[in-house]
Amino acid sequence: MSVKSAVRVMRIFELLTTHPDGLTIKEIARELALPQSSTFHLVVTLFEEGYLQQDAGKRYRLGAKLIQIGTAAMESVDISAQGVPYLKRLMDGVQETVFMAVLSDDQLVYIAKIDNNRSIRTTAQPGSRKPLYCTGLGKAFLAFMPENERRKLFDRIEFVRFTKNTMTSREQLEEQLKQFTELGYAIDDEENEEGLFCLAAPVYGSDGVIKAAISTAGPKDRMLKRKDVIAGQLLETAGKITEAIGGYVQPPRIKGGF
Incomplete structure (x- = not known):
């Protein structure tokens, strides 16, 4: 309606x-x-x-505000179009559901989903929105975005518990994000949906700033058995999509400068 x-x-x-x-x-x-x-x-x-x-x-x-929205929309369409072939290969390799999302204001918006024949049920669908602090894709944005942007987002986050694993402490989340910057990817351990374990990695634009994030998600037991293999393929795919859109990865931040 x-x-x-x-x-x-x-x-x-x-x-x-x-x-x-x-x-x-x-x-x-x-x-x-x-x-x-x-x-x-x-x-x-x-x-x-x-x-x-x-x-x-x-x-x-x-007005000028529509230029910002239009530019963001164009970037999302371009990233999705460029990324989908790589996402399909990633799905074939890991045999789990694969997602791509972008940032919209202070929420995550899914722009692509590649299902596997053994996919589990999830509310995440293209066009749907999710919080940043309790999703792998969202935490990838928080971990790898510029520090000043992250602090602004943190000031607006309202922590709501979705599962028993949802992290509702800003201090704990900040400590976790430090670990993710060292790993190169983020983790959602059944924090937004029961039974769903997710690994997510950043995709960078031509300015070296994160423009999208991609993830693989599946049942926790199955994901943990092949976590290192999945993480390796995920990072490789994120790197290929970054290259495909003309992006590059900025040098890592100095430890302690989070």
């Missing part, structure tokens, strides 16, 4: 893409056959949030 106000916002964006010089609220309402009062509230809200800009003649155009 579609939400009327959300549909109207999308129609406003689509309309303004064809009017680079902008339109007034009255013109927007007329073009879209919308009530002027509700159009006013939608447009003003989008303007106040930075999604639209206004000129001296009170004409509204697409």
Whole structure:
């Protein structure tokens, strides 16, 4: 079921893409056959949030914030398109489910999933969102992103327990992330979903900053039996995807500078 106000916002964006010089609220309402009062509230809200800009003649155009979103979307599409062939090979090699995700605000968004014929049930699907602190992919972002960004994210995290293994202490998580930076990958030990054990590694962009993360996930007993082998193939695949998108890995941070 579609939400009327959300549909109207999308129609406003689509309309303004064809009017680079902008339109007034009255013109927007007329073009879209919308009530002027509700159009006013939608447009003003989008303007106040930075999604639209206004000129001296009170004409509204697409705002700079949409450039950031569009750029992020383009990067996600490109990373997914470049990465899927490597993810399929990784799935064939480890015989477990493989994922790819990107960061959106302070959450994880899944952009690819390659199922194995013995995959276990999981709520993680392309397009779904998950917290950072209790998923392997999310912890890969926290471990390998620039320190200043990580600290900002930590200040906004609300720790909620999903399973008995969910880590709800910032101090403990920070200590764990230090270990992950040395390993080169992150671990989710049944912290978001019961029965699911996950290894996750970073994919870097052309600026040397993490742009995505990939993971392999499966039942804990099965994953632990081949943990080192799976980790090796995971890291190799992350490196190949990094190369495919023109990325590189920054030199490791100095110990103690977390």
